[in-house]
Amino acid sequence: MKITKYLILILFIWSCSSESGNGESVITTDDGPLTVTNPLLDFTVPANFPDATYSILQNPPTEKGFELGKKLFYDGQLASDGVVSCGFCHIQSFAFTHHTHITSHGVDGQIGTRNAQPLHNLAFMNEFTWDGAATFLDTQPIIPITSEVEMNETVSNVILKLAADDTYPTLFEEAFGSEGVSADRMFKALSQFMVMMVSANSKFDKLERGEAVTFTDQENAGRAIFDAKCASCHAGALQTDQSYRNNGLAMDPVFNDIGRERVTGLPDDNRKFKVPSLRNIEVTFPYMHDGRLATLEDVLNFYTDGMVDSPTLDEQFRRPDGTFGIDITPEEKVQLIAFLKTLTDNDFIEDRRFSEF
Template sequence: MKKFSIFIICLTLCLACNSEDNAYVEISENKKLDFPQPDFFPLPAYDLEENPPTEKGFELGKKLFYDGRLSSTGVISCGFCHIQEFSFTHHTHEVSHGVNGALGTRNAQPLINLAYFNEFSWDGAAPHLDSFSIIPITTDVEMNETVTNVLSKLKQDDEYLSLFAQAFENGEVDTQNMFRALSQFMVMMVSAETKYDKVLEGNAVFTEAQAAGKALFDAKCSSCHKGILLTDQSYRNNGLPVDPQYNDVGRKRVTGLEEDLYRFKVPSLRNIAVSLPYMHDGRFQTLKEVLDFYDSGVTASSTLDPLLQQEEELGIQLTETEKEQLIAFLRTLTDDNFLLDPQFSEF
C-alpha cells in the first residue's frame, strides 16, 4: 500500500509538471459567466444549464473562432467571414470567401443573439447551435476541412491541451467539447443596447423621422421581422428573382419539400445598417436598394409569401419619403457597444 501511495504521488507530480514530453497543464478555477440576459428579451432557446458558459470555455471558444487552423489551409478562420465591427458579417462581400480564394454561394450571416434562435443557417440546416460550426468547417468552398483533422491539429498544441483540460470536466480534445466551446463564445454575443432598446426602456426618444419610420415598420414589416429579436425565425420566399449563377433552392435543400423552394430564414434586423450586403446572396449593397426591391422588384412564384402578394399587387408599396423614414428607424437598431466590445475582439 505504501509503494502504491508513492506511485500515485509521483504520477500526480508528473502530470502537473512540465517535461520534454508533457506540457504543463495549469489547474485553476473555471468560473461560470453570467449570461447577459436583457430584461425585455425572451428566455434563451439554448440550454445554458447543459452547456453553461465559463471563463475557460469562453476563452477556448474565442481562440477556436479566430484560429485559421480550423481550415485546411491554416488561414481561414470563423472570424475571417464574421467580423465583429460589422455585426460578425463579411462586410461588403456578397458571398463568403473560403480557402484558396474559393467563393461560397451565400452571404455570411450576422452572429448575434444566437442563444435565442432555434435553427441556424439561411436554410436551417443546423438544428442546434452546437452543430452550426460544422457547416463552414467542412464545406469545400469555405474552410474545407474535416473535424478529425482539426482535432488532430489541436491535440498537437500545448495551449489547446491546457485550455480543454481547464474548460471541461473530462478535459478531452474531442468533437463535443470543441463545438460546445464555440457555442459558449457565440451565446455570449447578446446585442441589446441600441437606441431602439433605449426608447423601449424610456431612456431615449426617436426623432420625428425615426418615429415615422417605426410606425411604417410596424404597419408594413413587422409581420416577418417580429418582436424584440426582429425576426419570427420563419422561412419565407420574399420574391427575389432567381440568380442563375447559384440557383439556390433555399430551405428545400434541407427538407426536400417543393413548398420550401426559394424560402430562406427571415434575418434579424438588429445592426442591419452595418451588416451589408443584404439578402442570402448579398445582392443588395444598401438599405435603399432593399426597400426599392420590396417596392417594385418582387417577382411572383408558386411559393412567394402571401404577405407579398396582396390582391393584384406584389411587394410592399413605399414612397421615397417612406423609404427615408424606414431607413432612419433601421439605423436606430445599431448597437455600437456590442460592435466594439473587446471581449469579442480577436486582439
C-alpha cells in the same frame, strides 16, 4: 435585465460548491457530466427579450470555456489552409458579417453561395443558417468546417491538429476540468463564446426598456411604418419571427439556390429563406441570402418595385391589382431607414470581449 431561469439554477450549483472564490459548474458532454472549477460568466436575458432557447444549464459559459471558444473562433487551424477561421467571414466591426464579398469566400479563394449572416443573439434562435440546416448551435460549425467552399476540413483532422498544438491541450483541460481534446468539447467551447454575443443595447432597445432616450420625429414616423408594413416578419425584440419565406427574389442563375427546400425536400419550401434579424442592419450589408443588394435603399426599392412571382411567393406580397410588393412612398423609405438605424448596437460592435486582439 432579468436573469434567466437557467442562470438561477446554475448560480445555485455554483454557490453550493464554490471554493476559494472559484465557481463549479456541471457541463454535460459526450463523456457524461463534468464538474468544472472555473468562474461562471454572467449570461443574462435582456428585459425586452424572450427566454433563451439554448440550454444554458447543460453548457454554462465559463471564463476558461469562453476564452477557449474565442481562440478557436479566430484560429485558421479549423480550415484546411490554416487561414480561414470563423472570424475570417464574421468580422466584429460589421456585426460579425463580411463586407469584402457578396458571398463568403473560403480556402484557396473558393466562392461560397451565400452571404455570411451576422452573429448575435444566437442563444435565442431556434435554427441556424439561411435554410435552417442546423437545429443546434453546438453542431452548426460543422457546416462551414466541412464545406468545400468554406473551410474544407474534417472535424477529425481539426481535433488532431488541436491535440498536437503546444497550447490547446492545456486550454481544454482548464475549460473542462480534465484532459482531452475532443469535437464535443470544441463545439461546446465555441458555443460558450457565441451565446455570450448578446446584442441588446441599441437605441431601440433602450426605448423599449423605458430608458432615458427618445426617438426623433423621423425615427418615430419610420417605426410606425415599420410596425404597419414590416413587423409581421421582423417581429419582436429579435427582429425576426424565425420563419422561412419567399420574398420575391429572382432566382440567381449562378447559384440556383432553392433555399429551405434543400433541407426539407418539400417543393412548398422552394426559394424560402430564414427571415433575417434586422439588428445592426445598418452595418451588415450587403443584403439578402446572396448579398445582391448593396444598400438599405436598394432593399426598400426591391420591396416596392423589384419582386418577381413564383409559386411559393409569400401571399402578403401579392397586391390586389396583380403586382407584387409593399407600398412605401419615397418619403416613407427615408423614415424607415432612420428607424432601422436605431437598431444599431455600437456597444456590441465595439465590445472587446469578442474582438480578435
